[in-house]
Amino acid sequence: MAETTQTRREELLQIAAELFATKGFKNTTVRDIADAAGILSGSLYHHFDSKESMVDEILSSFQEELFGAYAGILAGTDDPRAKLEAAVRVSFEAIDHHRDEVAIFQNEADYLGTFDRFAYLADRNQQSRDVWLTLLREGVASGALRKDLDVELVYRFIRDTVWVAVRWYQPGGKLSHHDVADQYLTILLDGITT
Amino acid sequence: MAETTQTRREELLQIAAELFATKGFKNTTVRDIADAAGILSGSLYHHFDSKESMVDEILSSFQEELFGAYAGILAGTDDPRAKLEAAVRVSFEAIDHHRDEVAIFQNEADYLGTFDRFAYLADRNQQSRDVWLTLLREGVASGALRKDLDVELVYRFIRDTVWVAVRWYQPGGKLSHHDVADQYLTILLDGITT
DNA sequence: TAGCCTACCAAGCACTTGCTTGGCTAGCGA
DNA sequence: TCGCTAGCCAAGCAAGTGCTTGGTAGGCTA
Numbered sequence: 001m002a003e004t005t006q007t008r009r010e011e012l013l014q015i016a017a018e019l020f021a022t023k024g025f026k027n028t029t030v031r032d033i034a035d036a037a038g039i040l041s042g043s044l045y046h047h048f049d050s051k052e053s054m055v056d057e058i059l060s061s062f063q064e065e066l067f068g069a070y071a072g073i074l075a076g077t078d079d080p081r082a083k084l085e086a087a088v089r090v091s092f093e094a095i096d097h098h099r100d101e102v103a104i105f106q107n108e109a110d111y112l113g114t115f116d117r118f119a120y121l122a123d124r125n126q127q128s129r130d131v132w133l134t135l136l137r138e139g140v141a142s143g144a145l146r147k148d149l150d151v152e153l154v155y156r157f158i159r160d161t162v163w164v165a166v167r168w169y170q171p172g173g174k175l176s177h178h179d180v181a182d183q184y185l186t187i188l189l190d191g192i193t194t
Numbered sequence: 195m196a197e198t199t200q201t202r203r204e205e206l207l208q209i210a211a212e213l214f215a216t217k218g219f220k221n222t223t224v225r226d227i228a229d230a231a232g233i234l235s236g237s238l239y240h241h242f243d244s245k246e247s248m249v250d251e252i253l254s255s256f257q258e259e260l261f262g263a264y265a266g267i268l269a270g271t272d273d274p275r276a277k278l279e280a281a282v283r284v285s286f287e288a289i290d291h292h293r294d295e296v297a298i299f300q301n302e303a304d305y306l307g308t309f310d311r312f313a314y315l316a317d318r319n320q321q322s323r324d325v326w327l328t329l330l331r332e333g334v335a336s337g338a339l340r341k342d343l344d345v346e347l348v349y350r351f352i353r354d355t356v357w358v359a360v361r362w363y364q365p366g367g368k369l370s371h372h373d374v375a376d377q378y379l380t381i382l383l384d385g386i387t388t
Numbered sequence: 389t390a391g392c393c394t395a396c397c398a399a400g401c402a403c404t405t406g407c408t409t410g411g412c413t414a415g416c417g418a
Numbered sequence: 419t420c421g422c423t424a425g426c427c428a429a430g431c432a433a434g435t436g437c438t439t440g441g442t443a444g445g446c447t448a
Contacts, residue, residue: 015272024218026221027220027305029404031406037424038298039426042407042409042427042428043425043426043427044407046426047425050406081387143386144387145386146386146387146388148380149380149381153377157377157378157381160359161351164358166352167304168350175347182367183344183347188385189383190384191381191384191385192339192382193338193339193340193384194338194339194340224435224437226435232398233396234398235436236397236398236399236438236439237397240393240395242441308390343426
């Protein structure tokens with residue numbers, strides 16, 4: 001294989017990501033990671049500078065992909081409601097494809113954000129807020145969404161509900177991420193009453 | 195004061211709760227707690243057996259109060275829709291009144307649940323699920339809620355949205371917990387479209 | 389005033405943490 | 419065959435971790 005050089009690194013990153021997602025960043029030791037990889041802890045430092053640089057790499061590469069998808073939606077020509085639906089679907093898809101990364105971001109962003117190195121996490125948060133608020137305001141302006149809503153609050157509810165789903169969503173389970181997105185959009189758009 | 199004996203203990207618990215909520219349980223050291231209280235770390239062990247017993251006390255007493263409230267709603271004579279609304283309101287109220295406790299439960303339940311001592315956390319989770327599913331099924335049966343909903347999924351969405359609000363809700367802020375509950379119920383019950 | 393209790397300090401122990409250092413080995417291109 | 423690199427090990431250090439121990443000061447009560 002041509003990418004043999006990269007492979008071991010990426011393999012270790014995947015192992016680390018799963019542990020970070022499951023046990024938390026601070027709660028995962030370099031010995032845990034090394035054990036799971038079948039090597040000694042010191043050997044990790046042949047591949048990475050520090051434990052921090054591992055999460056850094058995991059999170060930043062994921063964020064880049066996700067925000068590329070959002071940008072594509074915003075730049076598209078769909079009507080506001082379709083764009084909003086697309087953003088929700090893309091998010092649930094991210095949970096399906098990048099379970100560990102989403103979980104790490106959800107659980108550790110606050111803590112990691114206190115370090116200079118992870119200042120970009122706050123920027124991404126702001127960027128995400130801009131995306132959703134833009135979509136919601138376009139929706140209200142176009143008449144597709146109710147005018148009596150507190151757009152900021154709606155944004156928070158959507159963001160929370162979508163991302164926290166990573167806690168219970170099972171990638172190979174009975175419900176696909178399409179199913180989950182469908183059900184959530186039904187509730188969000190039309191409510192649960194008859 | 196008659197409760198002077200209890201006061202210092204409770205004061206220390208409050209200090210610990212705030213740190214656990216902000217920095218995480220594992221990420222908070224006994225020296226952190228002691229520093230915040232203005233004493234040395236060893237002195238904490240005059241009041242408590244261990245760091246674990248501190249979270250234990252914090253969480254269990256909170257849970258008892260919360261589930262008492264749920265039980266009251268279930269036992270009431272309101273119609274299904276009113277009961278559902280009441281459960282949502284009680285939850286947002288808990289976020290307002292017990293910020294730290296809710297945050298700790300949200301962030302640490304998974305990790306703590308792996309210890310025998312905190313097995314009751316899983317029981318409480320199950321109990322909570324029963325409460326919400328009962329309310330939702332009564333709603334569907336009465337005709338107040340749509341029949342095409344996946345009740346289990348709706349439960350998860352509600353649970354997540356309500357409790358994760360602890361991450362951004364500001365107790366003394368512009369929006370009261372009543373306001374937040376109102377807005378969420380509007381969305382949940384009737385949707386965001388026109 | 390003697391005995392007891394609450395609240396704390398000072399010191400440190402046993403262990404875990406992230407990370408470092410120096411060295412080994414297998415494979416590959418020249 | 420030589421040098422180079424990727425990948426790993428063995429050993430350990432400095433800082434931090436939860437918790438223990440023996441002791442002190444002040445107040446309450448019999």
